[in-house]
Amino acid sequence: MSPTLFAGLVAGAILVAVFGVALIAMLVVRERGESRLRSRLAPEIDVATGFEDRHPRPMVASMVRGGKAIEGLVDAEGESGRLLMRAGWRGVDQRVLWYSFQGVLPILLGVLLLGFWLFAEVNSKFLVTVLLGVAAAVLSFLLPRWILRGVAAARQRRIKAEVPLLIHLLTLLFEAGLSTRQALASLVREGGGVLPELGRELDLMLRQIEAGAETSEALKNVAEVLDVDDLHTVFGVLRQVDRYGGEIREPLLEALDVIEERRSLDLREKVNLMSGRMTVVMVLFFFPALMVFVAGPAFLALIRALGDVNA
Numbered sequence: 001m002s003p004t005l006f007a008g009l010v011a012g013a014i015l016v017a018v019f020g021v022a023l024i025a026m027l028v029v030r031e032r033g034e035s036r037l038r039s040r041l042a043p044e045i046d047v048a049t050g051f052e053d054r055h056p057r058p059m060v061a062s063m064v065r066g067g068k069a070i071e072g073l074v075d076a077e078g079e080s081g082r083l084l085m086r087a088g089w090r091g092v093d094q095r096v097l098w099y100s101f102q103g104v105l106p107i108l109l110g111v112l113l114l115g116f117w118l119f120a121e122v123n124s125k126f127l128v129t130v131l132l133g134v135a136a137a138v139l140s141f142l143l144p145r146w147i148l149r150g151v152a153a154a155r156q157r158r159i160k161a162e163v164p165l166l167i168h169l170l171t172l173l174f175e176a177g178l179s180t181r182q183a184l185a186s187l188v189r190e191g192g193g194v195l196p197e198l199g200r201e202l203d204l205m206l207r208q209i210e211a212g213a214e215t216s217e218a219l220k221n222v223a224e225v226l227d228v229d230d231l232h233t234v235f236g237v238l239r240q241v242d243r244y245g246g247e248i249r250e251p252l253l254e255a256l257d258v259i260e261e262r263r264s265l266d267l268r269e270k271v272n273l274m275s276g277r278m279t280v281v282m283v284l285f286f287f288p289a290l291m292v293f294v295a296g297p298a299f300l301a302l303i304r305a306l307g308d309v310n311a
Contacts (some may be wrong), residue, residue: 066103086152106140159197163230168257230259
């Protein structure tokens with residue numbers, strides 16, 4: 001087989017994979033409106049049943065079941081559920097899309113591996129295929145978890161960046177005479193633009209409180225789910241004040257000082273690491289060029305002088 005034909009087959013396989021992922025996304029988006037309509041017209045649907053079992057499209061439901069089966073093999077402790085909540089993927093549509101991707105990925109990698117086995121012309125084809133098969137199996141199990149962890153970690157960093165502003169806003173609202181619940185509700189209504197990530201979490205927490213949950217327990221649950229140290233500190237102060245009462249402005253400002261000091265230490269650590277890395281880069285790249293520029297003319301003059309002596 002010519003290299004051009006092989007490249008064309010690989011490009012075709014990649015296009016098929018991209019088309020498959022796009023088709024899944026289109027199906028999920030299309031089902032979003034239909035699911036809302038069904039929930040309004042048929043509210044008697046059993047919510048305890050898995051959403052993959054009551055999905056109207058058998059193909060999507062089978063992909064979701066496959067994704068959940070793969071998750072059960074690699075995640076016996078339920079870490080994926082916590083990571084999905086940390087990433088903000090709580091909706092049914094988002095979970096359908098995620099599990100569909102997790103279920104389709106092994107199939108796509110298997111198709112690519114089969115195309116390599118049928119059409120590739122390389123030395124030791126069987127050994128290369130076996131190695132690629134092992135790599136594809138590992139990627140099909142671990143790649144979704146790596147992606148999910150990366151998305152959750154990125155959202156945790158965004159939430160951490162919003163915590164100082166949250167403390168300032170809470171201080172202003174408490175000074176205005178609002179209670180904890182009223183301050184949180186005001187942040188949800190008017191602070192969505194400046195606190196996009198925390199605003200979503202506070203909105204869900206307020207819904208739990210309105211449904212009958214205690215404020216301290218709701219704060220504790222949100223802090224444990226998001227797993228952000230700075231947010232743990234702030235919500236710990238709010239829980240203490242909500243349970244025992246007392247002044248809240250000073251504890252919040254003290255928590256802000258602790259957070260700023262912690263961030264200052266983190267920045268110093270990053271600067272120290274960056275200076276060490278830049279030293280390595282300078283030694284490897286800048287120092288040789290500097291030596292050539294400075295000592296190069298002297299070496300050339302020395303070589304010319306020795307050449308004149310020999311002549």
